[in-house]
Amino acid sequence: MTPERMAELVARWVRFYTRNLPAPIARRRIGEIDADVHDHVAHERAHGTDERRIALGIAARMIRGAGADASSRRQTIARSSTTKEVKMSKPVHRSAVRVALVTAVVLLVPFVGMQIGDGVDWGVFDFVLAAVLLAGSGFLLELAVRKPATLVYRVAAITIGVAAIVLGEADDAPGLVVFGCLLIGGTLALSVRTALRSQ
Amino acid sequence: MPRRKPGTLLPLEAEILGVALSLSRSGHATFHGFGLAHAMREHSGSRALTGHGTLYKALGRLEEFGLLASRWEDAETAEGRPRRRLYALTGQGARVAEQALAEAATTARPPRLASEPA
Numbered sequence: 580m581t582p583e584r585m586a587e588l589v590a591r592w593v594r595f596y597t598r599n600l601p602a603p604i605a606r607r608r609i610g611e612i613d614a615d616v617h618d619h620v621a622h623e624r625a626h627g628t629d630e631r632r633i634a635l636g637i638a639a640r641m642i643r644g645a646g647a648d649a650s651s652r653r654q655t656i657a658r659s660s661t662t663k664e665v666k667m668s669k670p671v672h673r674s675a676v677r678v679a680l681v682t683a684v685v686l687l688v689p690f691v692g693m694q695i696g697d698g699v700d701w702g703v704f705d706f707v708l709a710a711v712l713l714a715g716s717g718f719l720l721e722l723a724v725r726k727p728a729t730l731v732y733r734v735a736a737i738t739i740g741v742a743a744i745v746l747g748e749a750d751d752a753p754g755l756v757v758f759g760c761l762l763i764g765g766t767l768a769l770s771v772r773t774a775l776r777s778q
Numbered sequence: 779m780p781r782r783k784p785g786t787l788l789p790l791e792a793e794i795l796g797v798a799l800s801l802s803r804s805g806h807a808t809f810h811g812f813g814l815a816h817a818m819r820e821h822s823g824s825r826a827l828t829g830h831g832t833l834y835k836a837l838g839r840l841e842e843f844g845l846l847a848s849r850w851e852d853a854e855t856a857e858g859r860p861r862r863r864l865y866a867l868t869g870q871g872a873r874v875a876e877q878a879l880a881e882a883a884t885t886a887r888p889p890r891l892a893s894e895p896a
Contacts, residue, residue, distance in 0.1 A: 589830070593830075608834065610860065610861065610863065611811055611834055611863045612811075612830055612834070613860040614810065614811065614812070614860040614861060614862045614863065615810075615812045615830060616830075617860050618810070618811075618859075618862070619812050619827070621859075622816065636827065639826065639829075640815075640827055640828070640829050641829070641830055641831075643826070643829030643831075643832065644828075644829025644830040644831025644833065644835075645829075646832075647834075647835040648830070649831075651831065651835045
């Protein structure tokens with residue numbers, strides 16, 4: 580790896596973590612790091628440092644600062660009213676796409692099952708009900724991820740999970756039980772992640 | 779990263795101000811990111827340069843506190859290389875840096891953001 584390649588990697592990283600931030604803030608950080616890395620390479624070359632060592636030095640600085648980069652991004656987004664719009668619009672769109680995709684993939688399983696055998700016999704109502712259940716739970720988890728401090732969404736997700744297990748057991752529907760277990764497991768994993776991050 | 783007590787500087791911020799004051803006293807009224815990282819390494823005797831993110835985040839905070847001021851280097855001075863962001867201690871920054879150095883020499887107390895009244 581040459582210093583130039585590493586400088587390119589750093590430039591990509593800076594552009595990545597400054598994406599969707601207000602333009603003046605992003606431009607300033609990109610400009611500063613470009614100049615810094617250029618000066619770093621020039622300084623080390625002037626002192627006869629080995630090319631590989633220069634590249635490693637640049638990589639080490641990028642890695643050591645990555646946590647601060649992520650935290651700067653979070654703080655800038657939290658503070659900036661401009662990016663608040665970006666924050667609200669883009670991820671909402673992404674969340675919707677994510678939930679729709681997962682719902683569609685899960686529903687494909689019984690649909691394909693119906694085509695290839697007699698073991699699965701779902702009507703339109705079953706598909707609609709499963710879609711509502713899956714999409715609703717998906718959005719609930721997305722909301723819980725977005726607002727980790729709010730317990731309501733996580734409690735609601737666990738309640739739905741427990742209800743799915745109870746109904747599944749009563750109705751002899753193992754799929755519903757699995758769904759409930761996954762929902763509860765996902766919610767608990769999210770809670771653990773939130774707790775670890777807040778420490 | 780250690781948590782900040784209200785009204786105090788983090789060790790890295792105090793170090794930046796201390797090095798900026800040394801640079802200023804040696805005739806370098808302004809400094810840039812890599813120059814500062816290099817000076818900090820020399821000053822602390824460390825082998826590693828401060829990480830990009832850590833350094834520029836701290837510089838941004840010090841500017842927000844009014845302890846540093848910054849501007850882009852003129853394009854003519856840059857002579858083909860990327861323009862540097864030039865930082866300088868403000869009057870308040872110089873006072874806080876002097877206080878931070880004095881406190882570091884006498885106590886382990888974290889330096890305060892505003893210089894205390896005489």
